[in-house]
Amino acid sequence: MMGGKLFRNFSFFSATLSFFLLVGIFAILFTYAQESMHEFGFDFLFNGTWEADEDDEGGIFGGFIPIIGTLLSTIIAMVIATPLAMGIAIFLTEIASEAIAKPVSIAIELLAAIPSIIYGMWGLFYFAPIVQSTVGGNGVGLLTAGIVLAIMIIPFMAAITRDSMNTTPLVLKESAYAMGATKFEVIKDVIMPYSKGGIIGSIILALGRALGETMAVAFLIGSVMSIPRNITDPTTSIPVLLANNFAEAQDLEMSSMYYLALILFVVSFFIITIAKFYFLGRKVK
């Protein structure tokens, strides 16, 4: 009897841990960001200066450049990844025979399993030179980071889209085919409307992933504190700035880094929540 109660309590405390972690992360980031929040307020979001004073005591810190860099690299990634991921999902559900769809599915999922640092390495040494020779620029910059980011999120997006397309009842598809619809018409008028929620959900989840991605972007975005004037220009993003400069920062600069981490955390929290609850729903049972 005692064992049963202990077991139940332990499982209850384990379950509440995710709640405490989430609240704990928010509370810690918020507390450590206070100094910077008091100093700069909401103007932090629009201030493009990031400069420490000579004496290292203070300075002016604004998050505009990393915020813009994060947004732009994510937008580039989404523009490239979305059509490709949709295409792959359509190929897997409607075009390929099972004998082809299965290995292709596994390959796509393996692509998703490769650690992000590998994408960064590969991107830096193999992809950046190609971008440099075809589009120009230094090789590293917004465009390269965006493209490699796209390659990273495609498998993830394609897998969720495929799963939700697969839930379309066969009867619906068959009725449309019986009316003489082409494959594309079935996809557009039957499958897409049926799995709309899942597809939009997968796009938003991938968006959240791209916003928070650190290592692949760290190799490729250039890590320069400047506003990009051109799509191939180097800049920086919130995760990359944190990865490279967080540990060495002092006082007000450190606090500003926490401020940026808080912004990233809150934004991805809302994005994930919207994707999960508004579009993907929860499959209870």
Place this chain on the structure above:
Amino acid sequence: MNRLLLNKIILILSTLSAVIGIGFLFWILATLSYKGITSIHWSTFTHDLVKGGIRNLLVGQFTMAILASALAVPVGMMAGIYLREYGHGSKLASVIRNLSDVMMSAPSIVIGVFVFALLVDPFGGYNGYAGIVALSIMMIPIIISTTDNMLALVPKELREAGIALGGSKHKIILQIVVKAAKVGITTGVLLSFARIIGETAPLLFTSANNQFFTMDLTGQFPSLTVSIYNLATYPDEASRELAWAASFILTMIVLCINLIGRYAIRNKK
């Protein structure tokens, strides 16, 4: 005719995107294998980073990932058991389930920042424990969701049979329900292990890195992934070669664990 043409175009474009996706996988794997294999020497495995090998890094990375799993697997499984077996249908369980889903997608660098504030800053320096905690925070939500989903697949009748035999609730859970879901949960554990062993961002300023062989978790701890990030940015050829060798080995480890996990689940069904 027009709609048939449109149909063809869309189908060709879809097939093309699949080809592009597969193409990238092979491109990445091919360059990685070529660069990796040509850079691997016997000394890569027998020497530590300070002497141009990755022995201490492999041991360090595995040590942290295994200890993180030792922390995350029991906690995550127990939480999953609560959600499915005790709290199922309750408001609290559904709130926790949702929060855990959100945690699963939290940016890994933010988790690194959080653990830095919690376990590095107050204790005066980078330490292996902080790295382990950061990795386990990434792992717990994945284990929760796998356990939850896998327990949901266990037929109600099994639980009822247990009750009919007079088993107490926790005995039924442990000896019947969890046992029935064993394969699925093991696969989930393997896949999440494969995910955290390739993580870099949560380790950058928690356990950081160490050039020497050490098992002392109170100080900086060697990490394969953090070393790859450092080595790749050094200008000298030897460092880059070592980075490629380390990347290749890391990718092989991750992909092998993934394939083993998938194979296990396929054999069961």
